[in-house]
Amino acid sequence: MADVVFDQASRVYTAGAKPAVDRLDLEIADGEFVVLVGPSGSGKSTALRMLAGLEEIDGGEIRIGGRTMVGVPSRDRDIAMVFQNYALYPNKTVGENMAFPLKMRGVEKSVQQEKVRAAADVLGLTDFLDRKPKALSGGQRQRVAMGRAIVREPQVFLMDEPLSNLDAKMRVSTRTEIAAMQRRLGVTTVYVTHDQVEAMTMGDRVALLADGRLQQFATPADLYDKPANRFVAGFIGSPAMNLFTLPVSAEGVHIGSSELRLPREVRGRISADTVTLGIRPEQWAVANGRGTAGGGADGVGGDGAGSGVKAQIDVVEELGSDAYLYAHLDDEEQTPVVVRTGGRTGARRGDQVVLTPTSEDLHLFDAESGERL
Amino acid sequence: MTATVERPAEIVPREPVNKGREGWVRRAPLLPALVFTIIVTQLPFLFTIWYSLQSWNLVRPGSQQFVGLDNYVNVFTDSQFRGVALNTVVLTVGAVLIAMVLGLAFALLLDRQFRGRGVVRTLLITPFLITPVAAALLWKTVLFSPTYGLINFVLSPFGAGQTDWISAFPLTSVMVALVWQWTPFMMLLTLAGLQSQPHDVLEAARVDGAGSFAIFREITLPHLRRFIELGIVLGAIYLVNTFDAIYMMTQGGPGTASANLPFYIYQRAFLGFDIGQSAAMGVVVVVATIIVSTFALRLIFRSFQEES
Numbered sequence: 001m002a003d004v005v006f007d008q009a010s011r012v013y014t015a016g017a018k019p020a021v022d023r024l025d026l027e028i029a030d031g032e033f034v035v036l037v038g039p040s041g042s043g044k045s046t047a048l049r050m051l052a053g054l055e056e057i058d059g060g061e062i063r064i065g066g067r068t069m070v071g072v073p074s075r076d077r078d079i080a081m082v083f084q085n086y087a088l089y090p091n092k093t094v095g096e097n098m099a100f101p102l103k104m105r106g107v108e109k110s111v112q113q114e115k116v117r118a119a120a121d122v123l124g125l126t127d128f129l130d131r132k133p134k135a136l137s138g139g140q141r142q143r144v145a146m147g148r149a150i151v152r153e154p155q156v157f158l159m160d161e162p163l164s165n166l167d168a169k170m171r172v173s174t175r176t177e178i179a180a181m182q183r184r185l186g187v188t189t190v191y192v193t194h195d196q197v198e199a200m201t202m203g204d205r206v207a208l209l210a211d212g213r214l215q216q217f218a219t220p221a222d223l224y225d226k227p228a229n230r231f232v233a234g235f236i237g238s239p240a241m242n243l244f245t246l247p248v249s250a251e252g253v254h255i256g257s258s259e260l261r262l263p264r265e266v267r268g269r270i271s272a273d274t275v276t277l278g279i280r281p282e283q284w285a286v287a288n289g290r291g292t293a294g295g296g297a298d299g300v301g302g303d304g305a306g307s308g309v310k311a312q313i314d315v316v317e318e319l320g321s322d323a324y325l326y327a328h329l330d331d332e333e334q335t336p337v338v339v340r341t342g343g344r345t346g347a348r349r350g351d352q353v354v355l356t357p358t359s360e361d362l363h364l365f366d367a368e369s370g371e372r373l
Numbered sequence: 374m375t376a377t378v379e380r381p382a383e384i385v386p387r388e389p390v391n392k393g394r395e396g397w398v399r400r401a402p403l404l405p406a407l408v409f410t411i412i413v414t415q416l417p418f419l420f421t422i423w424y425s426l427q428s429w430n431l432v433r434p435g436s437q438q439f440v441g442l443d444n445y446v447n448v449f450t451d452s453q454f455r456g457v458a459l460n461t462v463v464l465t466v467g468a469v470l471i472a473m474v475l476g477l478a479f480a481l482l483l484d485r486q487f488r489g490r491g492v493v494r495t496l497l498i499t500p501f502l503i504t505p506v507a508a509a510l511l512w513k514t515v516l517f518s519p520t521y522g523l524i525n526f527v528l529s530p531f532g533a534g535q536t537d538w539i540s541a542f543p544l545t546s547v548m549v550a551l552v553w554q555w556t557p558f559m560m561l562l563t564l565a566g567l568q569s570q571p572h573d574v575l576e577a578a579r580v581d582g583a584g585s586f587a588i589f590r591e592i593t594l595p596h597l598r599r600f601i602e603l604g605i606v607l608g609a610i611y612l613v614n615t616f617d618a619i620y621m622m623t624q625g626g627p628g629t630a631s632a633n634l635p636f637y638i639y640q641r642a643f644l645g646f647d648i649g650q651s652a653a654m655g656v657v658v659v660v661a662t663i664i665v666s667t668f669a670l671r672l673i674f675r676s677f678q679e680e681s
């Protein structure tokens with residue numbers, strides 16, 4: 001058991017180029033499950049591999065249990081890693097694969113077998129111990145990779161997109177299994193994924209990276225409710241948050257042909273002429289000219305037509321319980337907007353609707369820097 | 374009333390329409406090639422078998438007569454033949470194994486990044502590109518020659534520059550030249566194997582606590598097994614027929630100390646003109662080769678099937 005600290009840790013692949021990981025600061029508590037999430041190429045794998053000892057730490061420091069890892073080879077770090085393509089040893093049986101880390105540490109044969117059997121039991125691999133990895137399904141291989149990591153009883157688990165090669169259903173079930181197993185074992189875990197749903201459902205805390213930089217490190221709820229900047233706001237949540245860069249008016253902002261009034265306290269935070277306003281798809285109430293559209297939520301924030309925004313629906317996606325309306329505002333750019341409503345709205349393509357924010361809790365970002373206001 | 378319980382009709386594989394004729398139509402154009410192959414490979418073999426049943430020496434015209442299996446009896450009682458057969462095994466196995474060990478070592482070196490790797494790789498491959506006759510000549514004159522050979526030149530400061538290497542160690546000398554020529558082949562094969570090894574498996578082994586030697590023994594060597602087997606079988610198939618190196622360097626001598634089977638058969642046929650005797654030897658060698666290579670090929674095909 002150990003805590004993990006990234007202290008201004010950087011990695012530069014080629015001298016002079018932009019760092020793949022740029023002065024990363026993370027403090028991960030003992031037993032915590034932390035997810036590194038971000039778009040492809042944001043440096044998640046690099047950060048994890050630096051922790052694993054597979055990449056150099058070119059600047060700053062990484063500490064495991066208070067001990068600096070600069071210059072410490074992988075095998076002396078007491079970590080276990082699950083790779084994206086599992087990286088099973090093709091010439092070894094499932095049992096030998098799982099026993100390998102123990103064998104390399106000179107653990108006695110009988111103890112090895114005992115631990116492998118116990119892990120195989122938990123993972124449902126008992127019948128496959130004598131098979132080669134080639135004769136296993138994707139899900140079984142994934143479990144072997146997990147088994148190889150847990151027999152070690154390491155200080156830290158590292159996982160690099162371990163679910164990305166599974167089908168959608170397996171991914172959901174394995175997701176909960178991994179989270180449950182981590183809670184049971186209580187081993188500090190750093191988990192890399194590009195999938196924000198995995199990040200939000202699995203992590204105690206989530207670190208969001210973009211371009212090698214940490215954007216925000218917070219609990220899933222905080223990440224969703226208080227995104228630190230425009231990038232986080234757009235990345236977390238599906239469909240993504242609607243982000244509009246709007247001119248500021250006396251009482252609020254101009255949006256489309258109408259004016260959206262903002263609470264005085266919120267308006268007070270804006271100092272520039274323009275501001276980026278973020279409204280999540282579920283924070284809209286939908287009404288049409290001839291009354292509320294279908295089963296859409298009632299507007300609460302709008303006091304009269306003055307607060308509403310006119311829009312025209314382009315596409316309706318019925319998901320059963322919910323529906324997504326893809327529309328565009330009646331401004332010159334035809335700014336696209338996404339609305340999430342209850343199912344069976346009866347809304348159609350081409351309908352004119354009036355959208356009203358339902359919540360006072362709107363997100364405002366500086367139009368220049370993208371930082372939360 | 375009787376209810377008729379219908380049995381599901383039994384399903385039998387349907388005969389493909391026109392199977393026989395289709396097959397012939399498709400394969401007939403290959404027939405000339407087949408006939409040609411039979412003429413140039415199988416007929417000579419049948420002739421050889423026929424010759425091997427005759428006593429026939431070209432030096433004594435009119436001596437040709439049918440003697441049954443006499444020639445074969447002579448082959449198996451000929452102690453020179455047995456010595457030469459042993460030479461063949463020693464030369465082939467020795468050259469192949471040493472070339473494989475050296476080739477693997479060079480491949481491991483070339484598998485890592487260093488400055489001038491391309492140049493080094495080209496230099497290491499060169500021996501394989503040289504005509505075998507030229508290579509043998511090179512070793513005989515430039516390197517092994519007692520009067521102006523480079524090896525004696527290098528050794529002379531240490532007071533050991535007088536050896537006539539080829540006379541002193543004829544079979545070993547030939548083997549050295551063959552190893553030199555075949556190491557690049559083994560190196561290329563194992564290098565291909567090394568470079569086809571997935572990186573993440575090696576990284577996983579590092580994280581799991583394996584040091585360099587453990588990774589080599591536990592992960593790399595099992596991965597290379599089929600490449601090594603392929604190299605050994607191919608190398609053996611070529612080297613068992615070695616002729617040019619022996620012809621150039623030692624002429625099989627002294628006596629038959631450095632002769633292998635192909636060279637010995639050549640001597641008996643074209644220097645001794647004993648057609649019957651050498652034909653019998655040829656047949657024995659062909660049969661033995663077929664038996665050995667069947668096992669060897671089965672071995673590599675098995676390990677390739679395991680992999681895929």
Ligand SMILES: Nc1ncnc2c1ncn2[C@@H]1O[C@H](COP(=O)(O)OP(=O)(O)O)[C@@H](O)[C@H]1O
Binds near residue numbers: 014044045
């Ligand atoms: N071995 C490498 N050599 C050079 N650049 C690399 C290497 N690995 C990754 N990069 C670069 O570093 C950046 C981060 O990559 P990576 O950590 O793999 O991203 P992620 O896992 O978030 O998709 C990318 O721009 C990528 O091109």
Ligand SMILES: [Mg+2]
Binds near residue numbers: 044045046
């Ligand atoms: Mg990655």
